[in-house]
Amino acid sequence: MEPILIYGFPAGSSMGLVAALEWLGKPYRLCRVDMLGEMRDPSYARINARHETPALVTDDGRVITETMAIAHWIAARDTERRVSFDPATPEADRMVQLMAYLNTGFTGAFSPLWAALELETPDPVLEDSLRRWGRKGVIERHDKLEAMLGDTPYLAGDRPTLADGVLIGVARWLDYHAVAPASRWPRIAAIRGRLEADPAVVFATAVESGETPAGSGAFKGHVPLADVIARYGKA
Numbered sequence: 001m002e003p004i005l006i007y008g009f010p011a012g013s014s015m016g017l018v019a020a021l022e023w024l025g026k027p028y029r030l031c032r033v034d035m036l037g038e039m040r041d042p043s044y045a046r047i048n049a050r051h052e053t054p055a056l057v058t059d060d061g062r063v064i065t066e067t068m069a070i071a072h073w074i075a076a077r078d079t080e081r082r083v084s085f086d087p088a089t090p091e092a093d094r095m096v097q098l099m100a101y102l103n104t105g106f107t108g109a110f111s112p113l114w115a116a117l118e119l120e121t122p123d124p125v126l127e128d129s130l131r132r133w134g135r136k137g138v139i140e141r142h143d144k145l146e147a148m149l150g151d152t153p154y155l156a157g158d159r160p161t162l163a164d165g166v167l168i169g170v171a172r173w174l175d176y177h178a179v180a181p182a183s184r185w186p187r188i189a190a191i192r193g194r195l196e197a198d199p200a201v202v203f204a205t206a207v208e209s210g211e212t213p214a215g216s217g218a219f220k221g222h223v224p225l226a227d228v229i230a231r232y233g234k235a
């Protein structure tokens with residue numbers, strides 16, 4: 001069977017993993033999850049007890065959660081090294097370092113902004129505090145990422161890798177929460193610009209929006225969430 005990536009909408013970080021699967025070029029399927037609805041249903045705990053996306057059903061029917069673990073699974077099958085590097089090379093170390101930074105502090109810095117947006121009862125004082133805390137953290141994490149980058153066209157070299165996939169799923173949250181103009185960080189902005197024009201990212205963004213774009217040919221269709229839970233979810 002083809003692996004199935006369970007991705008969340010709207011604006012999920014998993015969009016970047018859809019792009020990575022396009023870059024990988026091996027057959028895969030997708031399962032679409034409304035993060036504001038069905039992901040919160042108790043039945044979704046059979047896929048991920050923490051009620052988060054992304055998740056991956058592997059080609060032998062196991063469920064893997066956590067972006068870093070899914071990226072590891074993809075890299076291990078990337079025999080042609082389209083989205084990763086030989087694990088025993090400095091390039092691989094750098095790619096994983098960047099990916100880990102993006103998946104931890106960089107992504108986490110947005111948490112107060114999401115919390116402000118999702119307050120169940122209006123609380124202007126708390127909302128303002130969360131927004132100020134979130135903006136400060138996001139700006140600081142962008143400053144640090146900018147300082148980590150060299151002059152390569154993509155994060156870890158001259159082609160997009162899994163690290164770029166992780167970046168592009170999350171970087172757009174800067175605009176979503178109107179934190180600061182992306183141009184404030186020229187190196188990040190240049191990489192984002194290249195990625196946003198990349199056919200795999202254009203495809204992944206369109207899929208996330210509910211469209212049915214033509215991709216590279218590797219995408220073999222959606223599987224309904226109920227089927228994925230019934231077949232591969234924990235009992």
Ligand SMILES: N[C@@H](CCC(=O)N[C@@H](CS)C(=O)NCC(=O)O)C(=O)O
Pocket residue numbers: 008011012013014035051052053054065066067068103
């Ligand atoms: N550590 C997890 C975090 C995943 C995560 O936070 N996913 C977000 C979407 S990007 C989510 O599902 N949040 C829960 C929610 O929106 O209720 C990973 O890296 O995969």
